[in-house]
Amino acid sequence: MEQIITCINCPVGCRMTVALNDQGEVVSVSGNTCARGEKYARQECTLPLRMITAVIPCENSEIPLSVKTAEPVPKHLISAVMNQLKKVKVAAPVKLGQVILPNVCETGVDIIATRPLS
Amino acid sequence: MNREHVDILIIGAGPAGLAAAIAAREDGIESLLVLEREASPGGILRQCIHNGFGLHRFKEELTGPEYAQRDIDRALELGIPIECGTTVLSVSPDRVVTCVSQARGLRFIEAGAVILAMGCRERPRGALCTPGTRCAGIYSAGTAQRFVNLEGFMPGQKVVILGSGDIGLIMARRMTLQGAKVLACVEIMPFSSGLNRNIVQCLNDYDIPLYLSHTVTNISGRERLESVTVAAVDEHRRPIPGTEMVFECDTLLLSVGLIPENELSEGAGVRISPATSGAVVTDTFETSVPGIFACGNVLHVHDLVDFVSDESFRAGHAAAAFIRSSAAPSAWIDVMDGNGVRGTVPQKIQTNPAQPVQIMFRPSAVFRNASAVISCGKKELLRRKAMIFTPGEMVACTLKPEAFEGLDGSEPIRVAIEEKPQEQR
Numbered sequence: 001m002e003q004i005i006t007c008i009n010c011p012v013g014c015r016m017t018v019a020l021n022d023q024g025e026v027v028s029v030s031g032n033t034c035a036r037g038e039k040y041a042r043q044e045c046t047l048p049l050r051m052i053t054a055v056i057p058c059e060n061s062e063i064p065l066s067v068k069t070a071e072p073v074p075k076h077l078i079s080a081v082m083n084q085l086k087k088v089k090v091a092a093p094v095k096l097g098q099v100i101l102p103n104v105c106e107t108g109v110d111i112i113a114t115r116p117l118s
Numbered sequence: 119m120n121r122e123h124v125d126i127l128i129i130g131a132g133p134a135g136l137a138a139a140i141a142a143r144e145d146g147i148e149s150l151l152v153l154e155r156e157a158s159p160g161g162i163l164r165q166c167i168h169n170g171f172g173l174h175r176f177k178e179e180l181t182g183p184e185y186a187q188r189d190i191d192r193a194l195e196l197g198i199p200i201e202c203g204t205t206v207l208s209v210s211p212d213r214v215v216t217c218v219s220q221a222r223g224l225r226f227i228e229a230g231a232v233i234l235a236m237g238c239r240e241r242p243r244g245a246l247c248t249p250g251t252r253c254a255g256i257y258s259a260g261t262a263q264r265f266v267n268l269e270g271f272m273p274g275q276k277v278v279i280l281g282s283g284d285i286g287l288i289m290a291r292r293m294t295l296q297g298a299k300v301l302a303c304v305e306i307m308p309f310s311s312g313l314n315r316n317i318v319q320c321l322n323d324y325d326i327p328l329y330l331s332h333t334v335t336n337i338s339g340r341e342r343l344e345s346v347t348v349a350a351v352d353e354h355r356r357p358i359p360g361t362e363m364v365f366e367c368d369t370l371l372l373s374v375g376l377i378p379e380n381e382l383s384e385g386a387g388v389r390i391s392p393a394t395s396g397a398v399v400t401d402t403f404e405t406s407v408p409g410i411f412a413c414g415n416v417l418h419v420h421d422l423v424d425f426v427s428d429e430s431f432r433a434g435h436a437a438a439a440f441i442r443s444s445a446a447p448s449a450w451i452d453v454m455d456g457n458g459v460r461g462t463v464p465q466k467i468q469t470n471p472a473q474p475v476q477i478m479f480r481p482s483a484v485f486r487n488a489s490a491v492i493s494c495g496k497k498e499l500l501r502r503k504a505m506i507f508t509p510g511e512m513v514a515c516t517l518k519p520e521a522f523e524g525l526d527g528s529e530p531i532r533v534a535i536e537e538k539p540q541e542q543r
């Protein structure tokens with residue numbers, strides 16, 4: 001199987017062709033100009049990862065709390081993560097970097113605050 | 119009325135104002151003041167909760183609020199006074215700043231130097247002439263971003279986005295994640311001005327279609343928006359009859375570009391460049407009015423906040439130097455846009471700069487395997503090759519003071535992009 005993907009690492013935007021075998025393993029990558037492209041293509045075709053950022057309502061605060069996954073998480077879990085976030089309750093004060101939800105969706109990755117709220 | 123006095127007054131506590139203040143204080147300026155009309159510092163970054171900021175400056179990817187916090191913390195550490203909830207109403211050519219706040223009413227502050235760091239704002243609907251009724255449900259993408267990320271409510275549930283700039287793309291993802299359905303992103307040009315990364319991660323990830331060479335031809339709805347009509351356009355950007363599609367939606371977001379916010383600057387008599395819509399400045403970021411400096415998005419619209427901070431640190435150092443010495447440079451070299459280049463900043467460089475000079479500009483089109491060339495008459499000051507230059511990416515080149523040796527200002531410096539003959543690929 002072949003997959004065409006656009007490299008997102010720089011404005012050149014190389015279009016790469018990735019050949020996959022029946023087990024879904026990457027056999028070859030072509031069309032990239034540099035090594036960053038190949039690395040991205042391999043990841044993107046096997047386990048695409050994304051950072052998730054969001055806001056959640058925060059008690060005692062006029063503005064909501066902005067949060068992120070401390071590391072990128074598998075892309076197919078985006079909506080599961082968002083659903084878990086809907087159930088989270090927080091109240092100010094919150095520190096920057098504070099863990100708001102540990103091990104979201106069993107990914108081993110925490111949701112952390114991206115701003116302090118007092 | 120009593121007049122206060124400060125050595126350096128900075129208008130705006132976004133990343134530009136904060137960096138300028140930090141630099142001036144680090145240079146030993148004790149008497150400085152930052153005025154910010156919002157309730158807290160951080161500027162537009164407060165609402166940019168996505169990540170991707172700071173890769174150049176901090177070598178890590180931060181969200182907007184995290185990036186802003188680093189400068190806020192540093193400013194507080196240095197004891198820099200930031201007065202929030204204070205709006206600057208005017209700046210006079212002799213640097214008297216009029217401002218108003220609920221806490222302290224109307225005030226006049228005399229400043230030894232003023233740094234303009236008011237940022238930019240989005241083009242409103244009026245600037246676009248979108249046809250149709252004037253119903254509720256039409257917002258600029260940045261306004262929607264503010265609603266969702268700072269005020270915590272959703273402006274609508276079924277959304278069409280006009281314009282595929284980065285802010286529009288980011289909002290397509292945000293609205294989707296917060297539960298809305300984004301039906302389409304519509305772009306009049308045959309290409310998107312947004313980053314590839316945002317097209318992939320904000321549209322493709324959520325199967326949101328991008329209609330290139332399309333525009334909104336009608337808007338309908340009585341009180342609230344009910345539908346928009348989208349049609350393909352020809353090469354002259356005129357809608358092609360028969361290609362119309364109707365999208366039922368309650369929200370239309372406009373993401374059609376940013377303009378520097380220069381009412382205050384114009385009031386102070388600062389000359390504005392038609393190419394950048396920002397002030398005309400020297401290599402030390404001084405405007406046409408002595409002692410008034412400008413940096414960040416109010417000077418020219420940046421794509422990367424990292425560049426905003428870098429530029430603003432230099433503006434802060436320059437303002438501090440201005441306070442310390444009264445010796446103004448005597449001879450200047452004009453800087454002009456050459457082929458393939460638009461909006462070069464600075465527009466004037468002193469003939470013997472003491473510091474390295476950074477020249478920034480936007481390519482006017484996409485150029486592959488080309489070189490940016492900075493020259494003065496026959497003398498080439500700098501040549502830099504790149505695989506690609508695009509209008510979406512500002513180019514920054516640094517020239518060492520030695521590069522200016524022998525230049526006397528009789529000829530301008532020209533910044534251009536030279537294309538190699540088309541043998542590539």
Ligand SMILES: Cc1cc2nc3c(=O)[nH]c(=O)nc-3n(C[C@H](O)[C@H](O)[C@H](O)COP(=O)(O)OP(=O)(O)OC[C@H]3O[C@@H](n4cnc5c(N)ncnc54)[C@H](O)[C@@H]3O)c2cc1C
Nearest residue numbers: 130132133134154155161162205206236237260414415423
């Ligand atoms: C809606 C929007 C979204 C953006 N998203 C991104 C993004 O995703 N990634 C990115 O890299 N860049 C983004 N940008 C660009 C971003 O603006 C810059 O990277 C950076 O924030 C510019 O910093 P600044 O300090 O020049 O301006 P700003 O951050 O806009 O700060 C200007 C400050 O000046 C204050 N001010 C203005 N007028 C007055 C006055 N009269 N009196 C007192 N205070 C005043 C404002 O309240 C504001 O706090 C975005 C811009 C906008 C408008």
Ligand code: SF4
Nearest residue numbers: 007010013014034037
């Ligand atoms: S492969 Fe290399 S050159 Fe091509 S887009 Fe990716 S990072 Fe840029």
